[in-house]
Structures are given as structure tokens and as C-alpha cells.
Amino acid sequence: MTESIVTIYHNPRCSKSRQTLQLLEEQDITPNIIDYMKEPPDKETIREITKLLGIPMRDLLRTNEQVYKDAGLDDIDLTDDDILEALSECPSLLQRPIVIVDNKKAAIGRPPESVLEIL
Numbered sequence: 001m002t003e004s005i006v007t008i009y010h011n012p013r014c015s016k017s018r019q020t021l022q023l024l025e026e027q028d029i030t031p032n033i034i035d036y037m038k039e040p041p042d043k044e045t046i047r048e049i050t051k052l053l054g055i056p057m058r059d060l061l062r063t064n065e066q067v068y069k070d071a072g073l074d075d076i077d078l079t080d081d082d083i084l085e086a087l088s089e090c091p092s093l094l095q096r097p098i099v100i101v102d103n104k105k106a107a108i109g110r111p112p113e114s115v116l117e118i119l
Contacts, residue, residue, distance in 0.1 A: 004119070006031040008109075009041065009049075009098040017097040020109030024099070027119060031099070040091035043084050049098060052106035057083045060095050068093060 006024065008031045011017045024031050034041075041049065050057050057080040061073060067090050068074070073083070087093050097109040105118040 004029075004101050005103070006119070007034060007100045008032070009034050009036045009094070009096060009100075011035065011037055011096050013037075014096050016110055016112060020097045020099065020112040020115055023109075023112045023115065027116075029119070036091050036094060036096070040088065041094075043088045046084055046087050046094075048103075049100070049106060052100060052104070053098070053108065056080075057087075060087060060093075062093050062095055065093055 006029050008017075008021060008024065010021055010033050012035065021031070021033070046060070047057075050060060053060075058078075061068060061083060063074070071086055071090075073086055073093070095108050095110070098106060099109060099115040099118065100106045101118050107115045107118045109115050
């Protein structure tokens with residue numbers, strides 16, 4: 001049996017992200033860690049993540065961030081491309097953490113235990 005490739009889009013300053021990483025490590029999983037604040041995903045990667053999560057693009061937005069309010073991202077008429085542009089320009093808007101397994105399944109670690117479903 002081959003071992004799964006697990007990737008976490010991680011923000012070390014986020015408690016949920018740290019808890020999710022710890023949970024993975026407790027499962028004897030050493031994930032590929034992408035600090036998305038230093039290495040933001042490009043638009044195509046964000047599009048793929050959204051497909052893996054099976055959610056609308058809007059659900060990737062952190063609506064409690066000040067930049068969300070400042071940028072007018074609560075406008076319901078924004079297209080997926082508008083949201084994608086905002087996410088690619090400002091990675092702090094991205095829900096976190098996101099765990100991906102074998103580029104086939106993904107989950108947002110809120111709560112951290114939700115990632116166990118895809119392992």
C-alpha cells in the first residue's frame with residue numbers, strides 16, 4: 001500500500017491551523033507544509049482546491065477579515081473570477097487550514113477534526 005501524500009495550506013499564526021497540523025502529526029502523518037502567507041497559491045491552484053472541497057468559491061473567503069469588508073467582497077454580485085482575484089492578491093482571505101490528500105480530497109480544518117474524514 002502506498003502512503004498518501006498529504007499537504008496542508010498552513011498559517012503558523014492561526015490556532016486552528018496549528019491544531020490541525022498537530023492532529024495530523026498525532027496520526028503519524030508528516031504533511032507537506034505550505035505557508036500560504038509566504039507562498040500564496042496561484043489562481044489555478046485555488047480553483048483546484050475549490051473543486052476538491054466541493055464548495056462555491058465564495059466559501060473560501062474569510063468573511064471576518066477587515067480586508068474582506070474594505071474590499072467590498074460581501075457584494076453578492078461578485079463573480080468567481082472576482083473572488084479568485086481577491087484570494088490570489090490577499091492570501092489572508094483564504095479559509096485555513098486546508099488539507100489535501102493525494103490531490104483527490106480536501107477539507108478545511110475548522111474544526112481541526114474535520115480533516116480526519118479525508119485521511
